[in-house]
Each structure stands twice: as C-alpha cells, then as structure tokens.
Amino acid sequence: MSGQNKRQADVNRQVVEDFFRLFLEGDMAGVMACQTDDFVWDIASGAASGTVPWFFVCQGADAGNALVEAYVQAADPVVFEVDEYYADGNKVFALGREKVVSKTTGKTFETKLFYACTMREGKIAKLDLACDTAAAQAAFTHD
Amino acid sequence: MSSNANAQITERFFGHFLADEIDQMMDMQTDDVVWDICDGAAADTVPYFGTWKGREGCLACLEAYDGAADPQVFEIERYLGDGDKGFALGHETVRAKPTDKTFTTDFNFMLTIRDGKVAGLKCYIDSAALITAFAPRSGRR
Numbered sequence: 081m082s083g084q085n086k087r088q089a090d091v092n093r094q095v096v097e098d099f100f101r102l103f104l105e106g107d108m109a110g111v112m113a114c115q116t117d118d119f120v121w122d123i124a125s126g127a128a129s130g131t132v133p134w135f136f137v138c139q140g141a142d143a144g145n146a147l148v149e150a151y152v153q154a155a156d157p158v159v160f161e162v163d164e165y166y167a168d169g170n171k172v173f174a175l176g177r178e179k180v181v182s183k184t185t186g187k188t189f190e191t192k193l194f195y196a197c198t199m200r201e202g203k204i205a206k207l208d209l210a211c212d213t214a215a216a217q218a219a220f221t222h223d
Numbered sequence: 224m225s226s227n228a229n230a231q232i233t234e235r236f237f238g239h240f241l242a243d244e245i246d247q248m249m250d251m252q253t254d255d256v257v258w259d260i261c262d263g264a265a266a267d268t269v270p271y272f273g274t275w276k277g278r279e280g281c282l283a284c285l286e287a288y289d290g291a292a293d294p295q296v297f298e299i300e301r302y303l304g305d306g307d308k309g310f311a312l313g314h315e316t317v318r319a320k321p322t323d324k325t326f327t328t329d330f331n332f333m334l335t336i337r338d339g340k341v342a343g344l345k346c347y348i349d350s351a352a353l354i355t356a357f358a359p360r361s362g363r364r
Contacts, residue, residue, distance in 0.1 A: 126328060127326075127355050128349075128351035167305050168230065168304055210348065210349070212264055215350070216351075218264055
C-alpha cells in the first residue's frame with residue numbers, strides 16, 4: 081500500500097470507529113455526520129427481511145433514523161460490541177458481536193457482526209451488515 | 224487491486240479453490256488452521272456450515288460442500304487486506320442438492336494470516352437464505 085493510500089485508509093478507519101462510538105453514545109446527529117448525504121445501509125437484507133424488523137435497505141438520514149427506531153422498538157440489546165477495524169482502499173471492515181432479546185417473542189439470539197463500509201471522500205457512503213440472519217430469524221419467529 | 228500482502232495471499236488461496244487445486248490450497252494453511260463457516264443457527268441444517276479444524280477438517284468441509292451444493296455462480300469481486308487479515312468479497316448462486324432449491328447471496332470471507340500462511344478463515348453469509356434452501360419441506364403426516 082502506498083503512503084498516500086495508507087494515510088487515506090487510516091482516515092477511513094477512524095471515521096468508522098467514530099461512527100460506531102457515536103452510535104453507542106446515542107448521538108445520531110454525529111452518526112449521520114460520518115456519512116454522505118446519500119448514504120445507503122444494507123442491514124442484513126435478504127431471506128430474513130420479512131421477519132426481523134430492522135433487516136432492510138435504506139437510504140438517507142430520515143430512512144436511517146427510521147431503521148434505528150425499528151431496532152429500538154423490536155430489540156433489547158444485551159451485548160453490542162464492535163471492536164476490530166480493518167481498512168484497505170475504499171473499504172473499512174468492522175467486526176463485533178451482539179446478543180439481543182426480541183421484544184416480540186422474548187427469545188434471545190447471538191451473532192457475530194461483519195460490517196463492510198464503502199467510503200467516499202472520507203465519509204461512509206454504504207454500510208453492509210452480514211450476520212447470522214438465521215439466528216435472528218429464529219428469535220423473531222413465534223413457536 | 225490491493226497492494227496489501229495478505230490480500231495477495233487471499234487471492235492466491237481462492238485462486239487455488241476456483242481452479243480445484245485443493246492440495247495447493249491446503250498447503251497454504253497452517254497445520255492448526257480453523258475454518259468457521261457460518262457456525263451458528265444454521266449449522267445443523269446446512270451440511271458444510273460449522274467449525275472445521277486442520278487439513279482433514281477442511282477437506283471434510285469441502286467434501287460436504289461438494290455433496291450438498293451445486294454452485295451455478297461463485298465470483299469474488301475484491302481482495303483486500305489489513306493487519307493480519309485478508310478479505311474476499313463476492314457472491315454466489317447455488318442449487319441445494321438435497322432440496323433442489325436455488326439461492327443467491329453475497330458472501331464475505333475473512334482470513335487470518337500467520338507467517339504468510341492461512342491460520343483461520345471465517346465466512347459471513349445470509350444464513351437464513353441457506354436454511355431456507357437446505358431445510359427439507361414439511362413432510363406429510
């Protein structure tokens with residue numbers, strides 16, 4: 081990696097670290113400021129999207145706040161940790177884990193978290209979450 | 224293309240996989256390598272999910288994959304690296320042989336590199352898509 085690319089990767093990594101720190105502090109204005117105006121979140125969209133209330137794709141601050149609200153309404157997070165960050169080119173990967181109680185069923189699920197952030201001009205333009213969607217789906221499915 | 228050394232190791236590793244050069248792929252790993260292939264809620268349903276250890280474990284995982292999955296598409300778009308990690312980002316379309324159902328999903332592989340060899344591999348994928356594809360239909364009672 082050239083010196084300039086390494087410096088940009090370091091800047092990108094710091095932005096994503098700030099993003100998750102601000103999220104955990106509940107500073108949603110700060111979270112939004114780490115992103116481009118047209119940012120996209122793909123929060124584990126796919127097979128479990130119809131079951132887990134916050135698993136969908138959204139774009140922009142209003143939709144992002146709505147997704148966070150869906151999470152708050154449906155999930156009681158017992159553990160939410162993001163503690164490893166890696167950066168190369170325009171990507172930053174953030175790794176963690178969470179343990180969540182579903183407010184609708186009372187069931188608990190645990191999953192590793194893999195966030196892939198695509199950066200543009202020092203801000204997060206896209207954030208993709210991969211996690212154990214089967215575990216989340218099971219926790220939000222009534223027996 | 225990333226200039227990161229671990230990205231290049233990751234690209235060579237998956238190059239062997241895609242060329243069906245399994246011995247060369249295995250030779251790139253440490254003796255105590257561990258694969259975590261989406262070990263979690265779907266591990267009892269998807270035959271190749273779970274934690275696999277050592278060369279024999281990895282070969283058993285690949286055998287389980289061959290027995291259960293008919294990949295129609297398996298493409299890796301980017302290889303990246305930082306610290307002791309290498310990353311491979313891609314997507315696949317697979318027919319589940321036990322059910323004949325097909326699914327399409329993105330995947331992320333993260334490799335841990337130690338002394339130039341692959342010491343760990345983790346796969347992150349939409350496990351709910353696979354559990355849907357691999358779970359048998361409800362039987363008649």
